[in-house]
Amino acid sequence: MLYSLLSFKNIIKNKEISNIMLFSVASSISLLGTAIYNFAIGLYVLRITGSGLSFAVTLSVSVLSTILVNPFAGVLADRLDKKLLAIITDMLNGILFIGLYVVTCRSTLNLSMIYVSTFLLNVFTTVYGISIEAVKANLVSDEKLISMNSIIKVIESTAAILGPSIGGIVFVSLDVKFFIFINGLSFALSAVLQLFIDFSFNCKESNKVKAEINFIADIVEGITFLKTEKKIINMFKILLY
Template sequence: MNTQTKTLSKEIEGYQENKNIFLYSAGKLISLLGSAIYTFAVGLYLLKITGSGLTFATNIVLYTLPMLFINPFAGVVADRINKKIVVVGSDFLNGLFLVVVYVLAGRIGLSVSLLYISTFIMTVMATFFNIAIESAKPDLVREEKLVKINSLARVIESLSYVIGPITGGVIYALFDMKVFILLNGLSFFLAAFLEFFIDYHFNKVEDNELERDKTRPEPGSDNKLWFKLKEGYQYILSRQHLLALIYIFVALNFLFNFAIIVPLPYLLNTTWSVDPVIYGVVQGGLPVGMIIGALLVKRIMEKVSYSKLLKRISYLAGLWVLMFSLPPVVFPCIPGQYFVLIYYTTLMLVGGLVVSWVDIPANVLLQKIVPGKLLGRVISVKLSIVKVIVPIALLLSGYIVNLLSPLILFLSGSVLFTMFNLWFFTSPSGQKFINVTNENLMGENE
């Protein structure tokens, strides 16, 4: 009887865990797709009614820049408030806001300023949603399922990058913009409805580490907002392996955005004038590579520790960027369109694999070793640092590419990143990081 009871209990537990994974995946997919489709369609609409590239760019800035300033506060909120309230509330408020925009558009018209405001508000809600749902993962599933749920998250994010613009273009062509806003609002209500039924305490464990943490100040001071914001930074700075991880993330994000994201489109579109379809396929290689990498990441993590994997990826990434520079050097004139298609799509696929194999295990690492009461802030610190590095790298690369050949950016990016690797992995902190095993990354069973 006891055996039967235990078996039944495990079956119920497994059912609830799988239900959590399904509801999480469905809610996140709807929410991310809604944001991606909306951003793309609104961008097209602004270009059509204004004909201004500045207006289009301003909308993109309003979609990305607020995340930099809001991330730290979203981390505090995610750690202090019931994550269910933040996740469900963010999507519900997004849906409610879009319905209000639809009503206002019907009465006063769909102005540029109204679209700017809608983009800003949606970005704010999306930031709170993303931090809360990321920091909730350890509570949704058992430790041995963290790799699976993080892999699914990466697949969903990559699909939204691919499907969002395509769907946005189709919807923009078929529907009136006001009707589209209403439909998008309803989709956020659906996401909130699904997320409401997730068990956010399935694997909830009370944290005692904070009380023992040497960085914790005198009683009472932790209620102040400034300390809550600072606590996430202090936690990372006091742990060498997490700090080493941040160094690598900063270097990799700078490399991608400085040496690939700007110079590759410039080379293909401005220097070589490749067919737009071929350029689109090349760009699509990155999210497709992310999906493939997410599907394979568990097998990779079972064979090699994350620290050693990251070291190998870092050295290979320098060589990978160097490969982008070979065709301009080898070919005396513009290479054939099919060569460009196959060669650069393959390189972008590899880049997608790298992104998944770096990001997914890093997320699992943070979710396993960071106390739940701090996880939201630690995640927001990581995202904030990346958000600072990305625009710096893009602006610097954009300035240089107007003065010099994209080839210079490929070569300099490869050299700089290789020099970083030689310095970091021979430094004391780098050596300590390499000795970290997968003990905190993998469960015993799937």
């Protein structure tokens, strides 16, 4: 009886450790891959056009896509299965890059392709990021939640710092088409890794209740709430000015 209890505890512990490891690797691939691509493709645009404006537009597309999709991403993360959402967004990024590689093998990688791929990449990554942020408490026990939060912040900070550095190295060292193909495989690998993560490890019963999706109503409700919060509005005014 005692041996059975100890075995059960080990299984639970191993599953939690497995969740942390798989989650860390998958998130690192997704977030770092996005950061590297955003910077490397910007340098590529600068080289083929010689225009600082085109370089700036490429970087702006990545930022604007994130801002535009954030309200919708939040609604999706609240209403849909978060594991499915994370896997789908990573798989879509993989399909996007492998498809882009196939297209560029037959024609030249032009600005239109770059702008569209950059926009879609950051849309999918934003949805992915919000999904994993919403589900992180379900991946580990309450005692390990602080550690999980720390891991997420380390991964995000590392991607933000190392992304441009590695992007510069990639731009100099690799052919852009080959990099696009490798990035597509990396996102596909991230999606596969998430299949083995137990997103319900510490899932509370109350979290399993799914509400009916109503995007417009939810977004309007969010905007209405922001209007009533004067402190938030004042903060945005300070940031804008």
